[in-house]
Amino acid sequence: MCAVAGSKPAVPAKPKKRTIMESRKRALTSRVREIIIKNLFAFLAFISVLLLGLIVLFLFREGLPIFKQISVSQFLFGSAWYPTYNPPEYGIWPLIVGSVIVTVLSCLIAVPFGLLAAVYISEIAPARIKEILKSIIELLAGLPSVVLGFFGMVILAPWMQETFDLPTGLNIVNASVMLAVMAIPTISSISEDALYAVPREYKEASYALGATKYETIAKVAIPAALSGISTAVILGMARAIGETMVVLMVAGGSAAIPRGLFDSVRPMPASIAAEMGEAPFQSGHYHALFATGIVLFFITLAFNLVADHISNRFKEEGSGTL
Amino acid sequence: MIIQTKNVDFFYGAFRALTDVTLDFKKNRVTALIGPSGCGKSTLLRLLNRMNDLIDGTRVEGEILFEGQNIYAPNADPVEIRQRIGMVFQKPNPFPKSIFNNITYAPKLAGIRDRGEIEALVEESLKRAVLWDEVKDILTKSAMTLSGGQQQRLCIARALAMKPDVILMDEPTSALDPISTAKIEELIDTLKKHYTIIIVTHNMQQAARISEYTGFFYMGKLIEFNVTEKIFTNPDAKQTEDYITGRFG
Numbered sequence: 145m146c147a148v149a150g151s152k153p154a155v156p157a158k159p160k161k162r163t164i165m166e167s168r169k170r171a172l173t174s175r176v177r178e179i180i181i182k183n184l185f186a187f188l189a190f191i192s193v194l195l196l197g198l199i200v201l202f203l204f205r206e207g208l209p210i211f212k213q214i215s216v217s218q219f220l221f222g223s224a225w226y227p228t229y230n231p232p233e234y235g236i237w238p239l240i241v242g243s244v245i246v247t248v249l250s251c252l253i254a255v256p257f258g259l260l261a262a263v264y265i266s267e268i269a270p271a272r273i274k275e276i277l278k279s280i281i282e283l284l285a286g287l288p289s290v291v292l293g294f295f296g297m298v299i300l301a302p303w304m305q306e307t308f309d310l311p312t313g314l315n316i317v318n319a320s321v322m323l324a325v326m327a328i329p330t331i332s333s334i335s336e337d338a339l340y341a342v343p344r345e346y347k348e349a350s351y352a353l354g355a356t357k358y359e360t361i362a363k364v365a366i367p368a369a370l371s372g373i374s375t376a377v378i379l380g381m382a383r384a385i386g387e388t389m390v391v392l393m394v395a396g397g398s399a400a401i402p403r404g405l406f407d408s409v410r411p412m413p414a415s416i417a418a419e420m421g422e423a424p425f426q427s428g429h430y431h432a433l434f435a436t437g438i439v440l441f442f443i444t445l446a447f448n449l450v451a452d453h454i455s456n457r458f459k460e461e462g463s464g465t466l
Numbered sequence: 467m468i469i470q471t472k473n474v475d476f477f478y479g480a481f482r483a484l485t486d487v488t489l490d491f492k493k494n495r496v497t498a499l500i501g502p503s504g505c506g507k508s509t510l511l512r513l514l515n516r517m518n519d520l521i522d523g524t525r526v527e528g529e530i531l532f533e534g535q536n537i538y539a540p541n542a543d544p545v546e547i548r549q550r551i552g553m554v555f556q557k558p559n560p561f562p563k564s565i566f567n568n569i570t571y572a573p574k575l576a577g578i579r580d581r582g583e584i585e586a587l588v589e590e591s592l593k594r595a596v597l598w599d600e601v602k603d604i605l606t607k608s609a610m611t612l613s614g615g616q617q618q619r620l621c622i623a624r625a626l627a628m629k630p631d632v633i634l635m636d637e638p639t640s641a642l643d644p645i646s647t648a649k650i651e652e653l654i655d656t657l658k659k660h661y662t663i664i665i666v667t668h669n670m671q672q673a674a675r676i677s678e679y680t681g682f683f684y685m686g687k688l689i690e691f692n693v694t695e696k697i698f699t700n701p702d703a704k705q706t707e708d709y710i711t712g713r714f715g
Contacts, residue, residue, distance in 0.1 A: 345555065346562075353548070353552070354572055359575055368562055
């Protein structure tokens, strides 16, 4: 045996060496490929961040010059928005109020609906209904906002005008309802993910302690998912405050501080979209609209930071202090 | 006799997990259920407080009597049954709430509102679970800050606060270190004066140490049920002997 083993190696040695060389070569090419792929991804990621940075830079370059004409507080808290008058007035307070009021009202509508839909889908519905409902909500999320705006304009507005005997159906309530329809899918699907992620062990513990299904949902599932649900609500609000087409079409467009829920308003995005086409290039009006964009940018940024903060904080503490 | 199972068959969909299990659990005794993985011992345990109701597509045949009443009768209320038969799980699963609120979860559901009564109950439950001295100063802290062994004793205290008659334990020490395991075993020993304990365990030494009766399961069947000493020294069935001497499983 030994002699045979000793005499043999000379023959198979050659192919062995070749395979080692081959595998080395293969390792080399796969390493090169790894490096190329890594750099490609880094490049693409860098490009998108760069583009975003350039957009922000542009926004500031075009918006900041307005503050040579008026002060920041005059701009933010001035109650008259008459950009085309002579002399023009650039107070965006009515626009901020318009944005905030439709956002808050739409959330008051969308949060209960979105949350209850999420609870039903994740905890109560049988498997088949669950699948159907989930796809309907996804469909709702994919609905173009111009379609919703159109619906609000030709169906909801005339109906409201007649039923409540209003001067116009294009008002805060109409815009809030339409924005709520847009925010519900966001709130519902993120909340549902959060509820789904609640460990099964918690629910089992609750049932084993003699809790009913509804007690388990209210006292264990929802509290444990609270961070995700808060994130969902804030992202839903961010979606509503930044939405342009719906508020442009159904909020009525009056740039005055509203006195009641059936008054028309002119939220910031609607103002920018409606007026940008008419504002002369590099005029005060043009800069004021960009500055409105900056305000909007900071509001949505704040919403996102808050959402991020909430989800991180709860993650670290394991939602410990609920 | 506090719980009796009579000719119980159990199905997960088409899969038959238990076949013809007839077994009596004696009051204020520790009964251990042993057997290899997948033998149906945990399934049987979860049948005793209707936890398997929560899994879709399951079916029970036969009768399970708790104090003479069939808990699978159409008019039996699973919530009421679970209030009388507490459960402790394999992995410690305290709620992400404070220690205090973990204990008060069940009593509050049962409608106890009086602050003094609740505080007394928390103290009593934690003392019974031999956890009081370790946590009495940190009752408002999150239960998640406790160690694994403390969490498991908290789960036992949480079940005790419900004032159950029976406590089911599904491999309660399999996720714990030896010292915590020893503490839980001591605890079981003191609890059996007041409660009927049914414990599923993978650890045969544990079954031998803490239980008075032992049931050996294999492939969904109850092979042998007897006094623990008899099972571990002179079992009737060949399969039981093979299992406890480590020839399979």
